[in-house]
Amino acid sequence: MSAMAVLEHLPHLPETRRGRWLALSGAALVWLGLYQLNEHLWDWILYGLLGMDPASRTTETIHFFAYDTVKITLLLVLIIFAVTFLRSYMSVERTRAILGGKREGVGNVVAAGLGVVTPFCSCSAVPAFIGFVAAGVPIGVTLSFLIASPMVNEIAIGMLLTLFGWKVTAVYVVTGLAIAIVAGWILGRLGVQRWVEPFVFETTLRGKAIDPAAGLSFDDRVHMSAEEVASILRRIWPYLLVGIGLGAVIHGWVPTDFFTTYAGPGNSLGVLVAVSIGIPLYSNAAGIMPMVQALYEKGLPMGTLLAFMMSVVALSLPEMILLRRVLKPQLLAAYIGVVATGIVIVGYLFNALLT
Amino acid sequence: MDVKILGSGCANCNNLEKATREAVDALGLEATFDHVTEPGEIASWGVMKTPALVIDDEVVLSGRVPTAETVKALLRDRG
Known part of the structure; x- marks a missing residue:
């Protein structure tokens, strides 16, 4: 059906x-x-x-x-x-209207916050990017929005809250927002206009945008x-089943404390390895949570796991391919580099703080 | 009647086109269909969340796949 x-x-x-x-x-x-x-x-x-x-x-x-x-x-x-x-009470159109008058700095903070609450799918990253820029939102501010939206993922928030409690969840939300704010600000400072495909600046808005959030009934x-x-x-069900399957195998067959021995907080490469596996890996926040849970049981430190999870949800190949239509390779590389660096820093910071 | 589906070829965009074609047939209307996938053109309509539906150069719906009833109501308003 x-x-x-x-x-x-x-x-x-x-x-x-x-x-x-x-x-x-x-x-x-x-x-x-x-x-x-x-x-x-x-x-x-x-x-x-x-x-x-x-x-x-x-x-x-x-x-x-x-x-x-x-x-x-x-x-x-x-x-x-x-x-x-x-x-459903928020929309990308409202977010754009709010960001329209904002300057860099404050704008990056507001954009990252709105990235979390706005109903938005990375599949619309291209029209949203053009729409924001055409409405006069600075590129760095637009990027803060685009980074925060998948990074601080609502499904990950809900799952972390039930599986690991509010402290880990708060760490995830705060550091995710910080990465989006700082990364967007840095990219804006680099003078990235020249690395945006020229057609973006030639796009003019015709007609008035309709607000999908307006006029909806409770029903x-x-x-x-x-x-x-x-x-x-x-x-997402295939990702979900594969993720739970991997989690189940780790849970049943990997010896307890296996990771404490090979990838514990003392291992300086742990976070780097986790992020390099996480970036090319394409999954959904829900799909990797069972793995995160099983790996945590076996002694992998929380900082490494948070970094792994962030790199899976924030940087994905399909989104990069989409963004390539509006961003030149230099800016795309800078985008991935800055975000990945932020995630690695967060991983090491929390391995140091939480142990 | 001129109908445009704005969308990058995503599953929901195809669902919207299918629902709209069915609604047009059900109402017995004459319409030309156009599936716009060019990001610059989609954005120039002011649409930031695909799929979107444009009827006679007016964006009537964006960001979701409506039920067949909703599409029919939108078409009737402009038919």
Whole structure:
């Protein structure tokens, strides 16, 4: 069944305010029940029903895979739904209007912050870049927005919060924003106008932009959020299964403290290796989280893991190929270099601070 | 009626084109279709989130794939 067909069949929310809240609370209760039952369910199926040995590595691997697949899917549904709903009050058009009058410096800070709350997909990086520049937003400020948007990822925030607590999450958000602000500012200082494809400056805006966030009803926003959950899950499930599979294998078969021995905080190359693996790796924040979790269990330090995660989500080959249409190779190289350096610094800083 | 789909060839852009073609057929309208993939041209429409739908030189929708009903309503308004 196509996405459109599914959407047409989504039930409409009840008309009354009370009915709507009942419907949404009902959905929340079902979610909570499934989330609570998940572990017991797999314990029962694997150990009870199938009589598998809980201590064997194979059982542990299968248990991790099954449990994490359900848990992460549930978390994704909740996070994507909530974030899409909240973000439906914001739009790229509003962000551009806010940034239009801002100078560099303050502009970079505001742009990075807006990069986190604006509903934006890297697949629209090219029209957004042209649109911002055509509206007079400085290039460095535009880049701060484009760096922060994938770097401080809402799915990563939600997952880190549930798996590692608020401290690690706060570190991730603050350092991610800092990298976007500083990297955008530095790139702006380099006088990068000459490294932007000339057609960008020749683009003039005709007609008035429509604000997609305007005039949406509560019902529309709930529908859009459900739509987004379905569309993202449909897109990322292969990455998710591969990521959880790798996490399960690490969980079951890598000896405890393996990484403390070979890539612990004392290993000066750890972060560099993690970032060089992470940059070419293309995955989704949700897909790498099970691996991050399993690697942390086996003694890999948090700074190295944060750096790995940031390099996967912030720098991806498909986005670079898209951005190449507006940025010349020199600027693209500077962009990757500055962001990667920032991520490496964050990794070492936190390995030093958290140990 | 002149219909333009603005989008870089992403899955959602193709979904939008499909939904719009179906809506045009369902309403029995005559329309020419154009799929704009050139980033400069997309941006010049003021669109920053693809896919977007342009009917008779007016951006009517941007950043999402609408339901078939929504497209029909948009087409009827301008038909």
